[in-house]
Amino acid sequence: MNGSCPVCKSRRLRLERELNNCRLLKCLGCDFVFAPVAKDFLHEINVGYKYNDEFSFIKDLWFDYLIKKQIGRVVNVRGKVLDIGCGDGRLLRRFVDMGWDCWGVDISENAACYAKKYGYRFMNGDFESMEIEADSFDLVVSTSTLEHVYDPSSFIAKVLTVLKSGGYAFLAGIPNYASIAVRTGTSKFYHNMPPAHVNYFTPKTLYNLVRRKGAGRVLDFLDIKTYGFPEAFYISDRLKNLKNRLLGKRKRSMLSKGKNGEEKKRDVLLKSKLQEKSGDKCGKYSKYSMCYRALIYLYFVSGMFFYAGDKILLIMRKK
Numbered sequence: 001m002n003g004s005c006p007v008c009k010s011r012r013l014r015l016e017r018e019l020n021n022c023r024l025l026k027c028l029g030c031d032f033v034f035a036p037v038a039k040d041f042l043h044e045i046n047v048g049y050k051y052n053d054e055f056s057f058i059k060d061l062w063f064d065y066l067i068k069k070q071i072g073r074v075v076n077v078r079g080k081v082l083d084i085g086c087g088d089g090r091l092l093r094r095f096v097d098m099g100w101d102c103w104g105v106d107i108s109e110n111a112a113c114y115a116k117k118y119g120y121r122f123m124n125g126d127f128e129s130m131e132i133e134a135d136s137f138d139l140v141v142s143t144s145t146l147e148h149v150y151d152p153s154s155f156i157a158k159v160l161t162v163l164k165s166g167g168y169a170f171l172a173g174i175p176n177y178a179s180i181a182v183r184t185g186t187s188k189f190y191h192n193m194p195p196a197h198v199n200y201f202t203p204k205t206l207y208n209l210v211r212r213k214g215a216g217r218v219l220d221f222l223d224i225k226t227y228g229f230p231e232a233f234y235i236s237d238r239l240k241n242l243k244n245r246l247l248g249k250r251k252r253s254m255l256s257k258g259k260n261g262e263e264k265k266r267d268v269l270l271k272s273k274l275q276e277k278s279g280d281k282c283g284k285y286s287k288y289s290m291c292y293r294a295l296i297y298l299y300f301v302s303g304m305f306f307y308a309g310d311k312i313l314l315i316m317r318k319k
Contacts, residue, residue: 006152006199007032007209022194032205033177035194039150043126045196046107046148051088051114061296063091063143066172069300070313071141075168079138082162084127085145089114096120103137105130128154135164144173147197156213163318171314178202180308181230190234203307206314221317226309229302233310 003025004011010029017024019035026033078100083092086104088111095102102120104111105127115122123130128151140159149155159169177200181187201209203224215222229235303309 003036005029005032006034006150007205007212019189020193020195024194024200030205030208031202032208033200035198035200037150037195037198042148042150042195042198043107047109049108050110051108053088059090061292062299063094065293065296065300066091066143066170067094070172070315071139071168071170074315074317075139077138079164080136081139081141082132082137084140084142084159085148086120086122087111087114089118089120091141091143092120093118100139128158130158132158132162134161137162138164138167140167140169142169142171146171146174146201147192147199149199152199152209153213156210160213160218160316160318163316165318167318169314169316169318171316172311174201174206174312174314176202176226176228176303176307176310176312178204178307179226179228179230179303179310180306181310186231188231188234190231190237201312203312206312210314210316215316218318219316220319221315223315225304225313225315226307226311227300227303227313228310229299230308230310232299 003013005013005027008027008030010027012028013025014028015023016026016033022035022037024033024035078098080101081092081095081103083095083102083104084106086092086106087108089104092102092104096119103123104115104120105123105125107124107126109124112122112124123132128149140163142159146152146155159171163169175192175197176182179187203226207222207224210219210222303311
């Protein structure tokens with residue numbers, strides 16, 4: 001087979017499986033699984049990605065949890081933060097509100113408008129090849145990004161380079177190829193398909209990658225954990241689609257019958273109550289969000305044991 005492992009550069013590869021008409025190869029040297037997608041093709045996919053303004057109450061609560069319960073647990077000072085793959089600014093705008101000096105980088109030009117909207121500095125391009133001053137950031141964050149990059153070794157090396165001494169890096173949302181769903185053959189690989197996703201890490205292979213970049217010499221703290229209820233996004237979207245179909249049928253039924261004045265008033269009142277429950281889009285939520293906060297907590301802890309969760313969280317601190 002052509003190519004070599006992105007982690008250890010071994011050419012001893014075997015076919016792992018096929019997904020979405022793409023091959024996944026497994027390295028016989030370090031067990032890393034990846035899709036051998038051409039660099040230029042992957043670049044076109046990433047550059048062409050379009051973010052949108054669709055509001056997600058659950059995702060906003062997840063980012064609140066990540067900052068307050070994970071990052072806030074070990075990072076006590078406000079300094080300079082870099083978000084790699086900042087996208088629509090959903091995470092970085094929270095750091096703006098907390099008074100951090102905020103920088104974002106994304107390969108998609110579409111991400112620039114969110115920097116203007118939320119007030120952080122933006123760099124457009126490929127993070128691994130950017131000229132960024134070494135030892136310049138107190139905190140580096142990146143969510144749902146490592147699975148998209150062509151050269152994960154260069155990515156990790158660059159993260160460690162731009163971090164200041166004593167600085168932390170949090171890499172979250174990395175799909176876990178050792179999740180209970182993958183291990184039992186029940187995974188749908190929902191939102192986790194090649195060619196957009198090319199790296200399929202397990203906690204072991206991610207640790208091997210960081211170790212190869214000199215973790216013992218560069219880091220004084222390294223923690224890798226999993227989180228997330230198996231197939232949570234697949235189940236959530238199926239339930240959402242079911243709800244939309246049922247509401248669509250109800251709406252068509254009501255339209256066929258026609259609405260009187262009282263029914264229209266009830267619809268307006270219901271809509272205003274739903275808006276009140278959802279809270280504003282800047283992260284301030286009403287008392288109705290408590291059940292959602294509990295669900296976010298349960299979502300996180302449900303996948304922490306036995307490396308069974310759907311996602312991986314990598315935490316590093318530079319010496």
